[in-house]
Amino acid sequence: MANQKTREQTVIFTQMVAKKHGWVLNPDTAFYDSLVDGLTQNYNRYGYYHCPCRDSEGSRELDAPAICPCVWSKEDILEYGHCYCALYLSKEFAASGKEPQAIPDRRFKK
């Protein structure tokens, strides 16, 4: 695939998203690094930054809501303090020192 992203480009992407929304990146560097690797891998195989913690449905059209930052991230960060992946945290949650835990996938909420 011609258009490939490097890990460094993905780091910059996540920094820009966090800055735009007033979020902070997960301070657990090993966890953050694994998500950056996952996002980079997804970009380079799908052509877009599909959420690394959700499964691709096989097309950009079907995957659109799960392209990072996903459409559920704002609500999840408001309710739980972090997104589904725990890549982005609210400033308050980050300051609390709590460790993110898995949360329900909002796309399945009725």
Place this chain on the structure above:
Amino acid sequence: MNLQNLPVVTKDGTRTDHEIMVYALSTCGFCKRALAFLDAHQFAYRYLYVDLIPIDTKNAIKQELKQRFKENVAFPFAVIDDKKYLIGFIEADWKMTLGV
């Protein structure tokens, strides 16, 4: 579920009191945490990265899990002793279900 010819990884461990099969994504942080938890507690288990297999096969596995457990499939999805299941990695839940 027929997992023959799929790249299922078998991990050895001293705890063999549960049969554990984990469906995971190779890109997912909580999936990695779940596998690390099983390693740390020395469980023997198997796992499959479903994002690394053909999409038709993956969808068939997801459909079977959904029908069997009446749950939407998210990852990690662990099947314990062929009857219980865990979705997502919440350490307290995994500890309780696995008797840690």
